[in-house]
Amino acid sequence: MSNDSGGTLKDIGEFGLIARITSGDAATPGVLVGPGDDTALVDAPDGRVAVTCDLLVEGRHFRRDWSTPIDIGRKAAAASLADVAAMGGVATSLVVGFGAPGDLPAAWAVSLAAGIREEAALVGAVLVGGDVVEAPQVVISVTALGDLQGRAPVLRSGARDGDVVAIAGRFGWSGAGLALLSRGFKSPKVLVDAHRFPEPPYEQGPLAAIAGATSMIDISDGLIADARHVAEASGVHIEIDTSDWQIPGPMQDAAAAYNVDPREWMLTGGEDHALLATFSTPEVVPAGFTVIGRVVAGEPGVSVDGVEREAAGGHRHFA
């Protein structure tokens, strides 16, 4: 990829931008046709393909004054890549729709693509195609394709009475970082960075599937909100117990400074893309997951430390 990107999108045009983003692309195993034709063509080794799409809009999902284009690219890719992991799969390829104003610096768009590729490379996925159009603000759609490696998908609907609930990856960090940024602060840096781009535990998705996870979801809306999605899809009640939680140091510090309970960030903060899974017994929970609750029979819903929690707190569009 070239970084020789003086000028704006208007200066270099749609095809100029595509040429800069795709220049230097090497042949990639599994990619039979890459960018530049009517469609890409990628291998689907087990005869099925997992597919998911996320749409990110400037001002709503990211701000150019808060995040670098690399960060935004990583964040945009992570949202879809984590969805594939949450099915127990491994993402293979991405296609990206990119809309932006004509006065956007071309270098910004090239860096965004670099961020998307960096994040994809964490799981071995590659950018295989896309679309570039003019738009009043930056809009990014990321579609990820994934391979389940012959396994059954791990659905939201498989949690059963008696299962344990476990989580892998950090959660609440992005929400805490957003709270800090919203108040004009830029530290603790580790929390602010967590909002700028997540670090989903991608590799834990297939491991959970292999270990026999009965259900799985990635936490994009918030722990309670996404646990509720599992509870409703499975027709069960999920009990979360925070009494054993070790609150990460930066969360403790920030929460003390703002006089809030850091558990609320961890229960309601979204966009970290931790993986929440259920397993039939504690013994099969794989390394990397921590048990935080259990599945019981009852009205679909989520309780925390014995208290029923309403849906509020999860991110909702149009709310």
Add this chain to the structure above:
Amino acid sequence: MSNDSGGTLKDIGEFGLIARITSGDAATPGVLVGPGDDTALVDAPDGRVAVTCDLLVEGRHFRRDWSTPIDIGRKAAAASLADVAAMGGVATSLVVGFGAPGDLPAAWAVSLAAGIREEAALVGAVLVGGDVVEAPQVVISVTALGDLQGRAPVLRSGARDGDVVAIAGRFGWSGAGLALLSRGFKSPKVLVDAHRFPEPPYEQGPLAAIAGATSMIDISDGLIADARHVAEASGVHIEIDTSDWQIPGPMQDAAAAYNVDPREWMLTGGEDHALLATFSTPEVVPAGFTVIGRVVAGEPGVSVDGVEREAAGGHRHFA
């Protein structure tokens, strides 16, 4: 799908809209997991999957005062579905990212989804997932997955000296319709409708592949512009001969009224998604295609009736 859609997106919320769009979905062959989980899961029968993405932005690709939401849904889906046909494939499924302001009537969004499904149904494809977010204007990303049915993809790069150039489907109609709408006219209706939603000759894509098409592209930017894409990818010159063209009646009428040459609409108008293909001999050109030119050795480029044509005329973003 329910059409019980009073209120706005803000009234019913992200999940309310998704519920209305997906309610009543029946199980579909080839769709192993449909909407509602972290990803969809679809069959990829020959172990490969074609994938393409188009992004449409209100005010740039469509206007809500010119087109119904059904029309816009059809147009959005057609752009990606035609890309799959242009590889010689059959689209199997779509994932859609949808952004819109909170005050958009929910019924508008439900009708958009209906239009997307209507168009997809023309080729047997289904809507399997997506994302719904808030945005300052309507934004639609459509990603299509397709099946090449065991065949090699028909690339842009396979045209060879001596091939004939042939086209299937109407072309120039959408451009003529846009010219009419831009001047405030709504007739001839058939041209205006052609701009509101295209009618790509989807079935001709696989037929061309079976017949041995050496290259293929769908005309989204304009005949000359897209022929140039083939010429550049193949390293050949394409000669188009308009002397035999039968100008469709509505084009003749509209062109006469505006004192323009209708051939220019046909040469430079985009968004009809006609299929332009090359074949080694006239004898193998399948029914539905009309020969309009030939491939010759030489500098990559396009000439029309012996006159070299520059790139101008094709639609360009950021131009």
